[in-house]
Amino acid sequence: MSRFIPLIGFLKPAGEYPAGWRHPRAPRAAGVDFRFVAAQVRRLEAARFHAVFVPDLAGLPDVRDDVLERVAVVNDTFEPITLLAALAAVTTDIGLIGTASTSYSTPDAVARDFASLHRLSGGRAGWNAVTSLNDAEARNFGLDAHLGHADRYARAEGFVDAVRRSWEPDDGGPVIAQAGSSEAGRALASRVADLVFLRALPLAETAAFAGDIRARAAAEGRDPASVRILPELPIIVRPTRAEAEDAFDAVRSLLDSAVALADLEYWTGADLAGLPLGASLPPPSAENGSRGAQAEIYRQARRDGLTIGDLVRLISAGDGAVVGAPGDVADHIEQFVDAGAADGFTVSFPWLPEALDAVVKLVVPELVRRGRFRTEYEGAGIRARFGLQRPGV
Ligand SMILES: Cc1cc2nc3c(=O)[nH]c(=O)nc-3n(C[C@H](O)[C@H](O)[C@H](O)COP(=O)(O)O)c2cc1C
Known part of the structure; x- marks a missing residue:
């Protein structure tokens, strides 16, 4: 595999940290300000990030109203497919990964949306397959409660296979990302995912997770090196640690x-x-x-x-955020990659635009200086970016 480390930008325009939207220099209504969002994604593209990843929920978070009014929720943002289609028109190289639910969409809708995005973006699409999380999402689809954990993963298995079959004639269609960490989630991720996301965890736990996913992928008859493990990494970087x-x-x-x-x-x-x-x-x-x-x-x-x-x-304390000088952040990234715990990272930005700006200005040059980050894109399309030729190979 390339000595260059892949980085994905986790795009929550109001910031990943729950109070990030309150930062004095965070723009108002960042999530529905396309000029702002496009500027962030173009910054990531200029820095040679492999892809941008747009999360989504199929409803509001299931929290009390007095809490809801104090957070910037993912629903304060554009719907992923329309946003990514618009971004495709104002970018040229960066991968465009969006979220769609296997519990509340249908395989034909997901297959068509992402095949369409893939074609119009010149082969840059990725689908983050989620089984959805809460009852508020279920209520948007006429159910009283969310499907049980086992049921929704059972549905996801057949759903993802149907989507993959429809992309087969276009060999090398969109990449599939998955972030399950339960038994059923790992089984699905290791069988079908090109990219596997997980929460930011300490090195030993991340390494154990990666080892488990690779062993399961091998048991499924896949080349374990064909799965890219990309834990989330919230970064707060400044010239000095203090x-x-x-x-x-x-x-x-x-x-x-x-x-x-x-x-x-x-x-x-x-x-x-x-x-x-x-x-x-x-x-x-x-x-x-x-x-x-x-x-x-x-x-x-x-x-x-x-x-x-x-x-x-x-x-x-920011759910596993790495807070430090450029060298600290680069050390963290290299340590995880060199230990085989991660192939790269899904970098999240606790508040915007400053945290993203600081990663691009301080961390990327440090990784380039260490010979671990590309200065030019390699190949065309999202599969070539991640060194994945065909699905699951
Ligand atoms: C980096 C990352 C991003 C995620 N993005 C989403 C998302 O956009 N929408 C969603 O419903 N769930 C998202 N999830 C949650 C996962 O899809 C999954 O439900 C969660 O990891 C729990 O899986 P488990 O039930 O197998 O433990 C994300 C998880 C991680 C680690």
Whole structure:
């Protein structure tokens, strides 16, 4: 594989950090400002990022109204396919990955939308196949509750196969990304995904995940090297470590405590209403959309005896963000790649435009200086970018 490390830009225009939208220099209504979004994506393209990735939910996050009005939700953004089609017209090389749900769309709709995007962008499309997360999404489709975890993965298996079959005649169609971390999620990802996303986790856990996905891919008869493992990596970088920490502290101070608590409820499925911060985490009262994340938080809470307050502080610390000088960030990236824990990263930006700007100005040149990042795109189309010739090969 190329010594160059692939990076994807995780595009949440209001910023990945829950208080990022409150940053004094964050533009208002960033998510529906096409000029702003296009400028960010062109910055990523000029920096030779492999792709931009647009997340999506099929509804609002399932949180109380008083919390909802204090966050910038993914639904404050453009719908992924129309956005990516517009971006295709104002970019030339960067890959365009969008999210569509296997629980609430149909295979023919997804196959057609992404085949169309692939053709009109000159072979740059990717589909992030998600099974969706919460009951609010289900209610948008006439259901009272989200499909159970096993049911939605069973549906996803057949759904993805149908989409892939329809792309087969156009050998080397859009790439497929998947981010499941549960047993069923890993089974699906290792069987069908070209790109595998996961949350930002410490090195040992990321390496274990990568090893598991590669072993499962081999058991499916695939070349394990044909799966690109690209964990999320929120980056806050400044010329010095102290400046980066100061910049992050300033944004953390903008985090509303109700939002932090709701975030913890969301990830754990636990009802924390009325509990003191010194209490330990009660068992979940609801199945959470993300089993992997839920299990991970409970494991950590048990292992380290963490209280609700400790967990809120942990979550407000930016969910695995790397905060430091350019050398710190480049060290982190190289360490994960050289240990075989990741092939590259899905870089998220805690607030925009500053965090993205800083990655492009400070981290990319440092990686180039170390001979680990390209200065020119290689090949044409998203498959060539990732060194993936045909689906699953
Ligand atoms: C980097 C990353 C991006 C994701 N983007 C989305 C998204 O846009 N929409 C969505 O519904 N879920 C998204 N997810 C959630 C996954 O699709 C999946 O539901 C989650 O990882 C839980 O999988 P599990 O139930 O197998 O643990 C994302 C997860 C990660 C790690």
